[in-house]
Amino acid sequence: MEKIVASARENAGPHGRGLTTGEPAQPRHRTWADVHAEALRIAGGLGSDLRLGSVVAILAADPGLIAPAVQAVWLGGGSVTMLHQPTPRTNLAHWAEDTLRVLKMIDARLVLLGPPFEQLTGVLEENGIAYRNLAELVVSDTRPLAEPVPVGEDATALLQLTSGSTAEPKAVRITHGNLYANLVAMVRAAELDAARDVAVSWLPLFHDMGMVGCLTVPMAIGMAAVKVTPADFLARPLLWPELISKYRGTVTAAPNFAYAIVGRRMARADDGAFDLSSLRFTLNGAEPIDPAAAQAFTDAGARFGLDPTCMVCAFGMAEATLAVSFAPLRRGLEVDVVDADALEQHRRADPVSTGTGRARRFALLGRPLPGLEVDVVDDSGARLGERQVGRLRIRGEAVTPGYLTVDGPLATQNADGWLDTGDEGYLVDGQVVICGRRKDVIIMGGRNIYPVDIERAACQVEGVRPGNAAAVRQDAGSRRERFAVVLESTLAGDEAAEKTLRKEVAARVVDAVGVRPSAVVVLPPGSLPKTPSGKLRRAATAALVPS
Template identity: 80%
Template sequence: MSRFVETLVASAQRNSGENGRGLTTGVPGKPWFRTWGQVHDDARRIAGALELEPGTAVAILAADPGLIAPAVQAVWLGGGSVTMLHQPTPRTDLAHWAEDTLRVLKMIDARLVLLGPPFEELSGLLEENSIPYRDLAALASADAEPLAEPVEVAEDATALLQLTSGSTAIPKGVRITYGNLHANVLAMVEAAGLDAERDVAVSWLPLFHDMGMVGCLTVPMAIGMSAVKATPADFLTRPLLWPELISKYRGTVTAAPNFAYAIVGRRMARADDGDFDLSSLRFALNGAEPIDPAAVRTFTDAGARFGLSPTTVVCAFGMAEATLAVSFAELGRGLEVDVVDADALEQRRRAEPVSADAPRARQFALLGRPLPGLEVDVVDDGGRQLGERQVGRLRIRGAAVTPGYLTVDGPLSTQDSEGWLDTGDEGYLIDGQVVICGRRKDVIIMGGRNIYPVDIERAVCEVDGVRAGNAAAVRQEAGSRRERFAVVLESRFAGDAEAEKQLRKQVAARVVDAVGVRPSAIVVLAPGALPKTPSGKLQRAATASLVPAE
């Protein structure tokens, strides 16, 4: 069997007794705990019932982590590959979602779909398109003959097809091999100093997101670390559930995108003394989207009253193309930033350090050094390697890096002849630490300057009346001589013509002050109207479509 599956089996064997560590789901309403040994037993029964051919692509659409965990392991025990399908949200156009889901199933050549609550009604759609499916809840409760032994697979066989696009973009699957998973799991355990006997992971992240699937389910499952899993809907309905679960289960490890820390920080600031006890938390990873130092400080400042150490937050760089993690900031140091001159950054593509109170100073979080087995470098557009503090294209290579994508047009290689993968990010290195300025495709080029959307968005969110973390700067006429940008934001003033007018004036002035350029348009939306993925990440392409044409 693969080295990765060996770790799963060994974890299950170590945690097969009544005192074994395991997975708690069903929180907060009906907590359900099973040891990893029990999860493994369920997985063997499901694998026996499925009787997969090695290499079979299996898609899973379910909400309950308690059902998903053994199903995922069952596919791996059977030598197949898992694709977690994106789940619709209340704002999703179901017709478009169904169309995109069918496109994904065709792209990955899915031979089977496992349907779990609340998606059973989609069985009719699958039947109409001759796609085989099984009821996940029925499989989990069936008294099938367990799989005797894990199926032998090569290290380069596909274990996980991680979808990278939201519901409005053309789908693409990152091909994660069994070897990739093994390499990145071990690297994260080492870099985070994880101790299976003492650490407890608490997460609400969706399992169709790499941070949720790999970081907060696969890692605990592989090393036998206790884990508590809520659902994204639970968190979005009541964000303070997150610190409540950390308090109740004495969580030591957690992870989330930046927006979640901002939301919870603001709400904890209004909570009563004694509502939480966060003294157990030692590792709170912040990644998956641009890190706003102000949001991190909001979280750590509010959490201090509840025993949270300011050194708990670990800023990170990760991407599905690296299985999950590329770099972690050094443990025990908390948020560290590099303060640079905006003019030098935009005009000379160099990160020149300045004091925090200097005119047009910019702050970027330090994201640490690459994890074991990974390399990061920075090159210019011609592929020439750049020196320290020179801004260019970030590349990665190593054992955890995907060999390629699956697309609607077929397989696509990701690595060049030397094994390097272009991340699509712009950034620089300082003493080996990674700093990211922004996505190359989102950079706004005006008058020879490279303007990063995150700078505009942070400025917009400083205006009273703009919902914190709910503003987007989007390119218009990209690559043309008339390249411009628009701002789309959420506000409680939406619908009030006079209030919107005043808000637009304030936003325009604040943006000009921050980046020296006026937005071509400012669109004000009602709260909850910005297009986002179910995990809360902004969908820029869909947001750009909301800007009226001139």
Template identity: 80%
Template sequence: MSRFLDTLVASARRNSGAGARGLTTGEPDSPVRRTWAEVHDVARRMAGGLRDEVRPGDAVAVLAADPALIAPAVQGAWLSGASVTMLHQPTPRTDLAHWAEDTLRVLRMIGARLVLLGPPFDGLSGLLAENSIEHRALSELDGPPAGTAEVGEDATALLQLTSGSTADPKAVRITHGNLHSNMLGMVSAAELDAERDVAVSWLPLFHDMGMVGCLTVPMAIGMEAVKVTPADFIARPLLWPELISRHGGTVTAAPNFAYAIVGRRLARADDGEFDLSTLRFTLNGAEPIDPAAARAFTEAGARFGLNPNCMVCAFGMAESTLAVSFAPLGRGIEVDTVEADALEQRREAVPTGQETERARRFALLGRPLPGLEVGVVDDAGTELGEREVGRLRIRGDAVTPGYLTVQGPLATKDADGWLDTGDEGYLVGGQVVICGRRKDVIIMGGRNIYPVDIERAACEVDGVRAGNAAAVRLEAGTRRERFAVVLESRVAGEPEAEKELGREVAARVVDAVGVRPSAVIVLKPGGLPKTPSGKLRRAATAALVPGE
């Protein structure tokens, strides 16, 4: 069997009986803990239930919310030799007709042999039946315990849908070899100890950080894990530190926006309400990192015993299975402050000791994980030196061999094995720094202006919801390029208050980047278009600007 499956099965066999490590789900109302051996037993029975329907190489899709069902289901699919695709889940705000159309497109794209349904999505069985898509209820998936299929390192383990995989879906093909390599790299870089560490997570399992980092890795190495759902977190953000306190969590991960939300709430919490002293590895990734918001979280958490140096800024992407680089452990948030003019006009990251309004501050994201390389090249493909800004590319055993698209398979690497990440950035002291996505850069007067700088400035204005401002390009290529700021605020719908907020945001943006937005659009909370994993949909956001 593959090295990944061999590791997973060996871990399950090791974790039975007294002192065995396992998975806790159902918090906070009905917590249930099963050892990894017990999860594996359920997975073997699920694999037995799949025996007559799934063959090695088939694609199995999963649509469920309960981690207690998902964990053995994905393992059962792997034991059967199938690949797993976690489908994006509809939310209360989702247009179900559009979601159904997009999901059916995804299922056709991956050639899904079977869809496994669990609560609260059981009611969608009729839709699948109408479209002749085979499906089974997870609760009914049971059979004689099955063995482990023989699969090679190049066999597909995961088809990870990329953010925004809707009208034009794309799935990253992650092989068993990719998974094993990235798992080993993360275990080494994070110094994970399966016998002592406890992972606590609410991240969605249809996102790579939730599925790979917070479920697959703990399950494969036999590390204790506590898993709740994104809905649990949204309903009560302080459930996250509560679970860390209750279970002695040592490892957790989230995007920057979640740390901003919880940091504000921790600042208002009563003394002694939480115990965060056990946390040693708090990963911040999946979206641009705002050093100020990250520090606000660690400072608010210090009152509850949080080590201020536990924050680990990271760079990752589904195309590398999950992780590309982790900042050094125990050093906290390290920032590179550079001259704005040199960055925007000469594409050089020139360090400056002056904390001026025009300086640019980027989080250092660490060195590449073992088994991975990161390089920086210009548009002609020429390798650039330290602090020269260009296209980031990655190479290594964890990097996907390709995508599945509606047009068919698509290769990801060049002849030398490099994958273009789509990011602009640079290297300093071997550490990765990301300036922004190439396709989102706003070019005005020969200057490269990164949306994150505009967005951080906008979020500094009172009344703007933290982490909910977007800078979007307008009219690129047909008129002089412009940009607008679209943000969320509770003053939306109050014309005079909106106008005043717009003036304040425009002034703050001018101070920060030296150019004025052509418009400031104020939306109600929840109004910004986002992907199911919480990332901004820039094209849809730009469409909200009048005249565009």
């Protein structure tokens, strides 16, 4: 039996720990033994629809339905693909079209549907794709699966849809061996204790940090978990610290933007509104980390008992199953301050004192997890020394073997097992530092300008929606390369206010990077193109800049 399934079965014991869902309206707790029993029942109910090697797609909102469904597919010898869920601003016709492309790409013959996505049944029927009602399977009285179907560690466990910057679908093929290797490494690096720790999460289960880190890990080691949906969080962000307080959460995770939002709201909350003294591991990853936002969160949380050393900045990617590196525990946010000119012109991260000339501040992301290596190379593949900026590569047990694409399978690793992450960065004292995505770097006058610097500067201007500014390249690769800033603001549509906002943003950007944007485009809230997991789609954003 593959190790991840064996671990989940072994840890579904009589201890009473399990999964709590349904907050805030209808909280429901089920032990991991209950979840395992439901998984066996679902697998039994699927019968011949679930066979060795089956690719099963899941589309449901309730984590309480998703958890046993995922385990059921693994018990039955299949692999899981979590389909992206539409957001309130999603065009449902386009979403259905994209979903069908994904199902064809991964060769999924079965979809498990849960509320509120039954509306897709007609589309599936028209295209000859089988589906089953997940809510009905959970309560069915069919005979449970008698014995798990054994598969090898090289068999696919998860086809993780990527959230890249283009609309072209791609799935990372994560094997059972990858999944277990990364799980063991994360448990060790985070010092997780199933009997003591409680995970609290709102992250989407179609994203690797939510699916692997906040569901699979607790389920496999028998650790208590409280799970709500992204919609719950977005409707009321302070639900997150409320649930940490209520359930004495010790472990949580989120992208930087969420810490920025909640930090601002906690700063305005009443004394005694939360008790965050139980938190010991607060992971910050999945997008560029703004040290100022991370610091603002821990500062705001201090009034509610938050230990600032609980902040753990991390580097991860689906191609490594999830986690590549964690910053050292119990040290909190650590920042490397480097000379901006040396970084941009000479690709060196020379340390400087804060307040000395133009400086860049990067969060230190820790050493690679056990079983993983990280190095930095130049464009010719030659390995670079400490504080030299180049292409980050990873290698190890958790690195996945390849992708599924619309054009067929695609390998992720070179002949020596190295995977090019697509990130620019450097190493310092063995810790990883990421400067930005290589494809997004703006090259002007021999300087490498990172979009995140421009975006953070723009978001400092009053009237710009926090986290909703994008710097996009124009005339990339040419001698006249330039960039524009596209942002969201409630001032959109007010001609005079827009004019003032554009001037202020341009001035702030010039102060930050020394170059003026070719254009500043102001859009109403909800206009910036984003992936289903909330990342900016830069190629689509660039199309919004008038030519």
